[in-house]
Amino acid sequence: MFHSALSALTFSSGEFLTITERRGLSGAWSWVLAGGEQIWSPGFFRLLGLVPNATKASYDLLLSLVHPEDRHRLPAPGEVRQGHIPHETIVRVIRPNGTVRVLSLVMEARFSAEGRPIAVNGTALDVTDREQLSRMREVERRRGALYLTEHIVAFSVGLDLRHEFPFEMAQVHGLPYEEICLDPYAMIVPEERAAFQDAALTQIERRLFFQGTAHERLANGELWHFKIITVPVLDPDGVYLGRCGLKCPARSPIPISSALSKGLDQAVTGHHLRAARALLDWSMMDLAQASGVSHSTVRRLEEDREHRGSRSRLQAVEALRRAGIRFIPMDDGTLAVGKS
Structure with missing residues (x-):
């Protein structure tokens, strides 16, 4: 009876693969080297963000979807044909819709009796959540260490106005974390x-960026002068997600994070774009060509008819930045436009 019950609770690796494929967590592929036939399971297509069997399976297609910084972790097609493959590696894949997943790839080569490689089999497992959790823990550790040593921190603000700080901030200031x-x-x-609170909350309510300075007393009795900046963050559809911010000693240059930089870019409005074009002596067509958007899109941006989270705004700002334009946050809550 015990053996029967145990058997009912076990299943083969093939059955396990089928279950995880149905949940979009795994996939399998094979390459018969002699005839060149390549086969992908439906789950492998889905892992790559592709419709099963709507695209011809090929190793070159797989390589093209791997993040450029990770492609060196996979063997070139010629190396695969020779059977020179890593047993396991982890790579990021950029799907056609722009989303990124982290895949753990396991590969195995099969050889003939004469030692010639005849086929390569592989399985893939989506480990995005595991990798993200690991990276988040490492980032959080570094955030805490940075505030302990330099009193610098990047933070986020939720829709409920709760600030997400590293725990070490409470330790430095001698106040309860919550x-x-x-x-x-x-x-x-x-x-x-x-x-300070009135000025900050006014900008938060208006969903504009805020920058100010304030003195804070530390747990050891020292008085420090801090610069604090927060910016609204929107998704590509213009939906307000909350805010991100940065706090650092006032005497230190602001170490702009990627999230903070994106938020500042979204704060660039039509009159900033017109001022930047004037500094460069650019026409609207010049900006359209430099940023890869249409002339009509530039016009909508300058007339503030595009929502602040639009990708076209970020493209226009990046094109102006490459041309030497700088958008500088000021303490009065405005963005200054300059040319370097």
Whole structure:
């Protein structure tokens, strides 16, 4: 009876692969080297963001979807034909819709009696969540260490205005962690607190970027002067996601993070674009050609008829930045436009 019950709870690796494929977590592929036939399972197509059997399976197609920084981790087609393959590797894949997944690839070569490679088989497992969790833990560790040593931190603000700080910030300021996440203004000295909070909340309510300075008392009694900047973040459809921010000593240059930079780019409006074009002596057509968008799109951007999260805005800002334009946040909540 025990053996029968145990058998009912076990299943083959093939059955396991079928179950995980149905959930979009795994896939398999093979390459018969002699005839050149390549076969992908439906799950492997789906892992790559492709419709099963709507595209011809090929190793070159797989390589083209691997993130450029990770392609060196996979053998070239010629190496595969010789049977020179890694047993296991992890790569990022950029799907046709732009999403990125992390795949663990296991490969095995089969050889003839004479030692010639005749086929290569592979399986793929989606480990995106595991890799993201690992990276998040490492980022959080570094964030905490940076605030302990340099008093610099990047943070996020949710729709409920809860601030996500590293735990070490509470340690540095000698305040309860939950208190500073719910009320970050509690770290500011009392005589400056109300004015700073009013100015920050006004910009948050208007969904504009905010920059200001404030003095804060640390747990060891030292008084530090900090610069704090927060910017709204929107998705490509213009949906407001919250804010990201950065806090650093006022005497230090602001170390702009990628999230903060994107938020500042989304704060660039039509009059900023017109001012930037004037500094470069560019026409609207010049900006359209430099940024890879249409003339009508540039016109909509300059008339503020495109939502702030649009990709075309980011493309236009990046084109202007390559040409030497700088968008500089000022303490009064405005963006200055300059040319370097």
